Amino acid sequence: MKLLTILLASLFLHFNAISTELIYIDYQHRPPFFENNLSTNKIESGILYKLSKRILDKTKINVEFIETPLPRTITKMKEKKERVCISYALFDAARKEFGNYSNPYYKEKRNVIVFRKKDKRFKNNKSIKDLLKNEPVSFLVKRGYSYGAYVDDILQKFKNYDRNDNYNNESLFNNLFITYLDNAGMLKQIEMSRSDYMLISLTEYEYLENQYKSITKNLSYRFISDMPEGNKRYFLCSKNIEEETIEVINKAIKSTVGKI
Secondary structure, rough: HHHHHHHHHHHHHHHHHHHHHOOOEEEOOOOOOEEEEOOOOOOEEHHHHHHHHHHHHHHHHOOOEEEOOOOHOOOHHHHOOOEEEEEEEOHHHHHHHOOEEEOOOOOOEEEEEEEEOHHHHHOOOOOOOHHHHOOOEEEEOOOOOOOOOHHHHHHHHHHHOOOOOOOOOEEEEEEEEEEEOOHHHHHHHHOOOOOOEEEEHHHHHHHHHHHHHHHHOOOOEEEEOOOOOOOEEEEEEOOOHHHHHHHHHHHHHHHHHHHO
C-alpha cells in the first residue's frame, strides 16, 4: 500500500510539472508559417503555428506564444533562465549543446534559389555548393538563421561564415550580403540588385509570389541539384525543460502527423 501511494504521488507530481509549468513558444511573424493579426499584433494563423498548436493542445502543456527574434531566443536557451521552445527549428547538431529536439513534425517543399529574371548567370540548374564556391554572385543571407546543416557547413567552409557571429546589418562579407530583413524584404533587395540570389523553400516562395506580385514578377526561381529534399521542422527546447516533456510532445506529434 505504501509503495502504491509513493507511485501515485510520483505520477501526480510528474503530470503536474508537465501540465502547469509555463513554456514560452517563441516565434517570428513569418508568413506563411507564422502570421500575426496586423491589427492586434497577435499570432492567429500560419502553417506551423496551426500545426504546432494542434500538437501542443494535445499535450495539455501550459504554453504561451511570444514573438521573439531568434538570436534572443538562442541567448535565453543558453542562459536557461526561462523555459522556452521554438517550433520552427531546422536540425543543427551544434544546437544540441543548449537544447533538445523533438521528432520532426513538418516537411517543407524543396529549397529553390530566387534571382532576377534578366540575370542569365542562373540559366542552368546549379548546385548551391558550386554557386558558393565558384560563382562571382552575391548570396543574400539572413543574419542568425540556419539554412540547414548542409548549407551551413558549405557557408562555413567556402565563405568562413558563421551565422552565430555578430555581423553588421546590410553588410557584405566574402560575397555574402547579410541582412536582418524578412523574406519579403529580401526579395525586394534581389529585385533592386542589392544582392543576386537567395535561398528559400518553395513553400514560402509560392506564398510570397502571390502576396508580392509587383516584386516577384521580376524574379524567377530554380531548384538546386544538391538539395533534393525539403527541410524538416522540429521543436527545439531549452535544457531546463524536462526530457519527459519532450517525450510527451513526441507522442503528440506521432498521433497528429505520424512519422515525417
